[in-house]
Amino acid sequence: MKRNWRRRNYFIKQDLQGRYIFIFFLFVTIGSILFALILGALSSGSFTMVYENHNLRIGKTPLILLRDFVEAHWIFLITGGIAVLIVSVFLTHRLAGPVYRFEKTLQDLIEGRLDFSVRLRRHDEAKEVAELFNRFIDRMSGDIRQLRDLTDELKALAARLEDESPSGLQHKEIDEIKSGIEKINLILKRYTLKEDD
Numbered sequence: 001m002k003r004n005w006r007r008r009n010y011f012i013k014q015d016l017q018g019r020y021i022f023i024f025f026l027f028v029t030i031g032s033i034l035f036a037l038i039l040g041a042l043s044s045g046s047f048t049m050v051y052e053n054h055n056l057r058i059g060k061t062p063l064i065l066l067r068d069f070v071e072a073h074w075i076f077l078i079t080g081g082i083a084v085l086i087v088s089v090f091l092t093h094r095l096a097g098p099v100y101r102f103e104k105t106l107q108d109l110i111e112g113r114l115d116f117s118v119r120l121r122r123h124d125e126a127k128e129v130a131e132l133f134n135r136f137i138d139r140m141s142g143d144i145r146q147l148r149d150l151t152d153e154l155k156a157l158a159a160r161l162e163d164e165s166p167s168g169l170q171h172k173e174i175d176e177i178k179s180g181i182e183k184i185n186l187i188l189k190r191y192t193l194k195e196d197d
Helices: 014-042 061-110 127-164 168-190
Strands: 045-052 055-060
Touching: 014 061, 045 168, 061 127, 127 168
Parallel strands: none
Antiparallel strands: 045 055
């Protein structure tokens, strides 16, 4: 059964995403304020005359421009702010999803699970890190598989030596070897490989 990797929840790591959404919104807001201040500073030495609704207004250019801009475009300012929030949610989602997946991957690795691959969605960030995780998992799986095969060979060799050896002293040494092999096997059994399923 093919798994659908589309995430339905856009707030995967609320603290991380909230922090980045706030920073992004703050950045856009500060940028807008700086733009208004620079425009005001550049036009601060001038006056503007505006004739509207049978009224003539005369005032400093920055104040008139700012007032007219806000009055004329308030709906665009609000929708622009909402658009910034929505876009930042989608952008942080592309980062928060992989961070969440990497945390789960590390937890699985700590528990000894090597029977999976890290998969990210097509537009997610950090695909290079996911590929490094997959290479690490494949290498560890191969090494553990080789160690399991080697302990099986050593176990068979110890059994053969025990059958062929008449001396009781060598039986004690063979028992120590078997005990060491069993300890190694207990450690190796902590790991779950893809073929173990």
